[in-house]
Amino acid sequence: MKLAALVFPGFELLDLYGPLEMFGMLREEATISVVAEQTGAVPSTQGPKAFADSSFDSGGSYDLLLVPGGLGTRREVDNQALTGWLRQAAEQAKLVTTVCTGASLLARTGLLDGRKATTNKAAFRWVETQGPAVKWQAKARWVEDGKYFTSAGVSAGMDMALAAIARLFDLEKARAIARYAEYRWSEDSGDDPFAEVHGLV
Amino acid sequence: MKLAALVFPGFELLDLYGPLEMFGMLREEATISVVAEQTGAVPSTQGPKAFADSSFDSGGSYDLLLVPGGLGTRREVDNQALTGWLRQAAEQAKLVTTVCTGASLLARTGLLDGRKATTNKAAFRWVETQGPAVKWQAKARWVEDGKYFTSAGVSAGMDMALAAIARLFDLEKARAIARYAEYRWSEDSGDDPFAEVHGLV
DSSP states (O other), X not given: OEEEEEOOTTBOHXXXXXXXXXXXXXXXXXXXXXXXXXXXXXXXXXXXXXXXXXXXXXXXXXXXXXXXXXXXXXXXXXXXXXXXXXXHHHHHOSEEEEOTTHHHHHHHTTTTTTSEEOOOSTTHHHHHHTOTTSEEOSSXXXXXXXXXXXXXXXXXXXXXXXXXXXXXXXXXXXXXXXXHTTOOOOOOTTOOTHHHHTTXX | OEEEEEOOTTBOHHHHHHHHHHHHTOTTXXXXXXXXXXXXXXXXXXXXXXXXXXXXXXXXXXXXEEEOOSTTHHHXXXXXXXXXXXXXXXXXXXXXXXXXXXXXXXXXXXXXXXXXXXXXXXXXXXXXXXXXXXXXXXXXXXXXXXXXXXXXXXXXXXXXXXXXXXXXXXXXXXXXXXHHTXXXXXXXXXXXXXXHHTTOO
């Protein structure tokens, strides 16, 4: 299985690396590529840089996609090189996952239209405007609709990634990975206290 | 405040980036350097590479240190360039934090001798051998002893980082960061179900 994780300047660190920790434990089953518009170092919102080893021009196809959010999404929603790559990669993939405001990028491809999805709770109203035909769910830790798994903000990506692993393999494998990471997996996708914290419900 | 995050080949992704997400929200108060033996791309246990912008020779001094674990620690405990850098950096720092098996590297500097500390629960017995004079605590999400904050495995680093922020600033700031990250912070350092899961208690 080939996984591509998208990065862009201003991605959110934990949106990317929380899920990659979980997916990365599929050592025998998955290899991870970090993909950006250009290869090389790509700064996060927090400062530390990811290293992208593939670019939009590399031409690979992937089974599994991971799209993080972060402040950079405000700019990247208008980057047609990014949304163009994302659209074709998502059409080919078996499973497409977004974390936090990463949903805004996928929404701009049109592929979420008519589907249920969720996103960061503090930035919910902005993300809604990026996909008016998406059925945005305010109270959800993550949402599964067909091959699209979208999660709430930042740390919710870890819960979502484990749910994706449960879908791709089985529940016991996801639980074993959570145990190894000493992570308390919230297995209930509806268990989301942050919708209320941020005044959405 | 200057924070240095140590990386080495085979570091664990979430050990590094979970705490850096939390510390990285101190945007006005902290700048983050990623430090390795040599600058450039450094592969994680999971595959994706960190980008180190400083090296052991760069000569900076730091207020706050973050030492992740990962499979690479098994080799790096014998890397005297690493433990030498870590010892002098830790002596100068106001606060020194380790995640998971990162405690083995700090233990090898001798600075934890006589102090309470914790580490990954699956690798607990190995880490103990790296610091026979350390008072290792089996059941702890994280342990604070003076300026040393050591955490249990992988995701425990996020709880520990928030505790370090509470110490450096105040509890409300740590809680606000957890809310922004939609993270359920376990504020009780003794709340550790994984010691039992891994047969340590």
